[in-house]
Amino acid sequence: MAGLPYIVGNWKMNGTRAMLNEARAIDRAAARFPKVQVGVAPPATLLYRVRDAVELIGVGGQDCHAKDSGAFTGDVSAPMLKDAGADFTIVGHSERREYHGESDADVKAKAEAALSAGLAVILCVGETESQRDAGDAEAVVGAQLEGSCPKADGAPEKLSVAYEPVWAIGTGRVPSIEDVAAMHASIRGKLVELYGEGGGEVRILYGGSVKAENAAELLAVPEVGGALVGGASLTAESFLAIVGAAASLGE
Numbered sequence: 344m345a346g347l348p349y350i351v352g353n354w355k356m357n358g359t360r361a362m363l364n365e366a367r368a369i370d371r372a373a374a375r376f377p378k379v380q381v382g383v384a385p386p387a388t389l390l391y392r393v394r395d396a397v398e399l400i401g402v403g404g405q406d407c408h409a410k411d412s413g414a415f416t417g418d419v420s421a422p423m424l425k426d427a428g429a430d431f432t433i434v435g436h437s438e439r440r441e442y443h444g445e446s447d448a449d450v451k452a453k454a455e456a457a458l459s460a461g462l463a464v465i466l467c468v469g470e471t472e473s474q475r476d477a478g479d480a481e482a483v484v485g486a487q488l489e490g491s492c493p494k495a496d497g498a499p500e501k502l503s504v505a506y507e508p509v510w511a512i513g514t515g516r517v518p519s520i521e522d523v524a525a526m527h528a529s530i531r532g533k534l535v536e537l538y539g540e541g542g543g544e545v546r547i548l549y550g551g552s553v554k555a556e557n558a559a560e561l562l563a564v565p566e567v568g569g570a571l572v573g574g575a576s577l578t579a580e581s582f583l584a585i586v587g588a589a590a591s592l593g594e
């Protein structure tokens with residue numbers, strides 16, 4: 344798999360300007376880890392400020408609308424994220440799918456809008472606990488990929504996929520290493536089916552209760568090309584411990 348390990352912090356609906364200090368601290372420390380690609384996705388209100396506060400790390404949105412502009416109160420478009428200085432955006436996070444009713448088709452349209460605006464995309468997929476218990480995890484994730492992977496210019500080159508089992512998000516629970524390996528191999532197979540050779544290069548991140556204590560083990564799994572981190576990305580200290588774990592794997 345090509346590319347540096349990619350560690351991305353998803354701040355979700357957390358953070359006011361005080362978080363700029365954390366962003367600065369992450370950015371300063373990133374210089375010590377040139378073999379890791381680092382990004383943060385602050386809330387939209389902070390995007391522009393974080394962009395201005397950092398030099399080395401990537402900055403991204405957490406979602407975008409599928410349309411470029413219009414009467415969509417409360418939404419933010421991909422060209423707006425780009426204009427605010429974003430390098431990438433997350434789409435299809437399970438919290439968007441669950442609380443905002445986003446379908447695979449919605450996620451695909453958002454991913455295509457983001458690529459068209461010149462943003463890289465982190466597309467999230469993942470099964471619920473009942474789907475895993477029923478033995479359907481790989482089928483569910485495969486269907487999500489079929490329905491939501493973008494076909495626009497920029498795919499698959501600017502695409503990353505984040506596997507985030509819904510039941511592992513914010514719970515302190517993580518799948519077994521064997522289950523992570525099996526799912527990532529299955530995602531790789533589906534990406535090659537969808538994109539041909541280019542699908543072999545898409546980075547596949549793991550997300551769901553990644554912490555300093557489990558990061559090295561998760562990141563060492565074949566086909567795990569990085570991590571999408573929620574709670575542990577909210578302080579520079581805990582986030583940098585994960586970045587450090589990724590760096591030490593390459594040594």
Ligand SMILES: O=C(CO)COP(=O)(O)O
Binds near residue numbers: 512553574
């Ligand atoms: O949803 C996540 C990242 O997008 C994971 O969140 P936690 O790391 O808090 O489990």
